[in-house]
Amino acid sequence: MSKSFHYCPNCSSQNIEFNFRKLSCKDCEMVYYQNVATATAVILRRKDEILFTVRNKEPQKGKLDLPGGFTDPNETAEQTCQRELKEELNLELNVSEFKYLMSQPNDYEYKTIPYKTCDLIFESNFPENAELKLELEEIVEVKWIKLSEIKLEEIGFESLRNAVSFYLENHN
Structure with a gap:
């Protein structure tokens, strides 16, 4: 600071x-x-794949990410997941479809200001026949990656690497 x-x-x-x-x-x-600021991330699963986004902004521009973002005032973590999926991917899910997985501390530096966050990670199944529309300011592309082919070092934030690693160990 x-x-x-x-x-x-x-x-x-x-x-x-x-x-x-x-x-x-x-x-x-x-x-x-x-x-500490609260943020969420969602592991979206489709069969043996997880949906990753590729960041279009710093911090960690060009790295893999999970959809999610900062929690707004008077918003639950599940509502944050719902809102962020709608904003980033034009994906509509009911708050009841998010299952809490774990929390992880994170360092998030934005425009030279370091923030400490508590990332709340949720999981959900990807809805069948859903079509995505990306928020291009935030996301360059999405990648569906098979569980067996995920390279943790390509994930931008340590908190999300830890969460995906935990998920892979416990949800194959």
């Missing part, structure tokens, strides 16, 4: 300190906590 913030957002002082997740101003005594 110190490489991104040089001034107190309250009084503009440069007399600030950042320790782990707390920004403190020594002049006006303002304290700002950078709490």
